[in-house]
Amino acid sequence: MDQHMPQARHILQSTFGYDDFRHHQADIIEAIIDGQDVLTLMPTGGGKSICYQIPALVRSGTAIVISPLIALMQDQVDALQQLGIKSAFLNSTLHASEQREIEEAFIHGAYDLIYMAPERLLNSYTLNLIDRCEISLFAIDEAHCVAQWGHDFRKEYQQLSMLHERYPNVPRIALTATADERTRIEIIEQLALQQAHLFINSFDRPNIHYAINDLGNGREELLKFIKENHPDDAGIVYCLSRKNVETTAEWLNKKGRTALPYHAGLHQDIRQEHQQRFLREDGLIIVATIAFGMGIDKPDVRFVAHMNLPKNIESYYQETGRAGRDGLPSNAWMNYGLKDVINLRLFTQNSDADELFKRMMLQKTDAMLGLCELTSCRRQAVLAYFGETLEKPCGNCDNCINPPETWDATIATQKILSCIYRTKERFGAQYIIDIMLGKDDERIKANNHDQLSTFGIGQEHSSPEWRGIFRQLVAHGYLATDVEGYGVLKLTPKAWPLLKRSESPQTVMLRKLSKASKVKKKRSSSSSNAAVRRFAQDLSTHDQELFEQLRQLRSTLAKDQNVPPYVIFPDKTLVEMVIAKPGSESQMLEISGIGEVKFSRYGEAFLNEIMNR
Structure with missing residues (x-):
């Protein structure tokens, strides 16, 4: 054991109040104290910060923590100061006199840790300041921000390789909770961490119950979920658009829950106020776009709800991981529909990115859709995406607790494909459904589509049921959306053998659509009091x-x-x-x-x- 590890363990116990290290913390800390570079992947709530905070207290000098989260630096420093750790931050929220005071103390070695954003670190003034100080280590937090394929890309992160060139004898630790194999490779390349020790902990968050449904009427289902499971708990509700954020927050307030909106279009002072209230008050709900959440340390967030599909599994994992950081039972709940599936594909297809990037994003979208339409354990699928194997089904997701039924949807699929073909692939889902239901509609008559052989052939299903089938066919690759963004549905190469009824017949098995009256409810024990009682x-x-x-x-x-x-x-x-x-x-x-x-x-x-x- 390294000669400094007894000191590290003493700090763990006397300063942080923990008896022993978790996961790979001891090995990571030992490597950093010995002056070696480290890349570590550890789930949210897994204790990443201790991996650089303890070496900062053992090694001589000041640790510089690089973080994109200016709005949270005050809280991070407050938490350290509560532990008696000398710390500060340098960012744009400081007055000039405060900044000069901190810089002077920094030069004289008054701090164990100092926080700053990459933009601040990279300017010549700050680098000249650092040159005058003794630096114990550089901690690059949220390291996935370096990945141009990622969901939180920050171009300044790609310039941080200069730390290795300018300060070759100062160890660096890069940390993230979310990175698939491609992102790990990019982090290593962009940050020049080829010689770094790599520590990958389990991505599993067994205390989080995953549930994804397609029940429609998302707000009512959200309210029902909150009332049944989290009547008094803090939670985060993610919406795709700013407008939906504001209308959903307003609606929840009318229903008796205190809900605050958060999105990039709000004034910075309002965002800061809402964030601080969420962190400091009990039982608040924050309704937000993905602009909210990274770096939030609030341990008692009991649920994360998605009102729309995330763009990829990385986003889903990171956002749901903000629930239950304290290890107590928590919920990750999602409601989605056909519009989400179409919009996700259109968003990628209509972007200005090059074709390689679009192809990668579509693959990630397909993986997310696959997770939604899965009939087996969701946790096994999420962990497999990150290269981890869970030997047995988790027993703590909706598919494990209430296994979904499947049905032979081959004939229904052929009806849909035939109707789209006969209308020359020029219409969206609802119009095709109206034809199949035999609806008395002027537009259908004007197009003579009431004369088609497919007119009225789909009356065995209701309009919402047909929309669910359409959604699954898009997710499974039988249908594609037009690149112009009008929601027009096209047949894919995968669809043609079914349409032509080829000699090698295919069978299309789909999930039976969720019906609220038929869902076997498992009363969740994830409200704060229930979670505490269980713990x-x-x-x-x-x-x-x-x-x-x-x-x-x-x-x-x-x-x-x-x-x-x-x-x-x-x-x-x-x-x-x-x-x-x-x-x-x-x-x-x-x-x-x-x-x-x-x-x-x-x-x-x-x-x-x-x-x-």
Whole structure:
């Protein structure tokens, strides 16, 4: 063992309040302390930050943490200062006098860690400042931002290879929670990490229950999901457009839940206010575009809901991973429809990207659609996408709990394909459905499509059922959308053998469409109190009351300190207090998440609350 690892373990226990390292943390920390470069992939909530924070405390000098998240730097620094770690940030939110003060302290080695965005780091003024300081390490957080194929691409990240050239003796650690094999290769190439140690932890988040449905009427289904599972919990609802963000937030407020909108079109002050309220208040829902969420450390987000399909599995995994960072049961819920499938394909086909990029994006879209239409374990599919094998079905996704039925949709598919062919591939799904249902429609009559042999041949299914079949046929590659963006459906090469009824007959097996009345409901135990009870092995009523009192005390202390409540102690630590009921400092320090500095600040207050019960 490295001579510095006993010191690292002491810091883990005394400062962070944890008994032992998790995953590959010990190996990563040892490599960085020894001056070696590292690339690590670790799921959200897996403890990435400790991998550079502890080496920053062991090695001589100041660690520079490079992050794209200017809006969250204050919270990150607040959390470190609560642990007694000397830290600061340099970004555009500072006044000139504050910046000069921090820079002067930086030069004199006053900080263990200092945060800055890549744009700040790369300017000549900052580099000249760094040249005058002793640097212990560079931590490149959210390293997937370097990947031009990725969903969070930042061009400045691609210039960070200069750190290796300018500071060859300073170790670097690149960290991300989301990267498939292609993205890993790009991170290594762009950041010149060819000699780095690679640590890949499991991508599995077993506490998250995955559910994807096609029930239509998304808002009503969302409200039903929230009422049944998370009546008082914090959560994130993702919408595709800014307009939908605002209308959905307004609608949820009318239904009795406090919901705040967040998107890039809002003024920065409003975005910052809504983000801070979400972090500091209990039970709030944030309704957002994908502009929200990266770097959010709030551990008690109990659900993430998607009102539209994400563009790829990386996005889906990263966004759903913002639920349940504390390890307690949480939900990832999605509602989607035919329009989402068509729009996803059109978005890629109509982009200005080159053909190679479009082809890659379409492959990623196909993988996302495949996950939605899957009839087997969703977790196995997500992990397989990232190159990881889960030997057995997870038992904690909708397909495992309520296995979907399939049906032979060959004849229904042939009817659809025939109708599209006979209308010369010039119309969208609803028009084709109206023909198949034999609808009395002036447009159909004007086109003489009421004279087609396919007119009225589809009355065995309702219009919503036919839309579900269309959606699956697009997802499975039998139908494609027009590149002009009008939603016109075209036959693909895969469709022609079915249409021509070739000598080698194909069978098309599709999922039976979801019907709310027929879905076997598994009452989720993922609301905050239920999650806590499960984690605490069924707290008694008396202990539940104590837990709520400790939460109230935490809330009061957090307001006094102007920090999010979880920065004081997360729910998980409060539950352990309730179970252990410590009566002394030594007993309190045995609880996970309570280090010496935290005890010196808050220990007596919590001890008194527990002992007065």
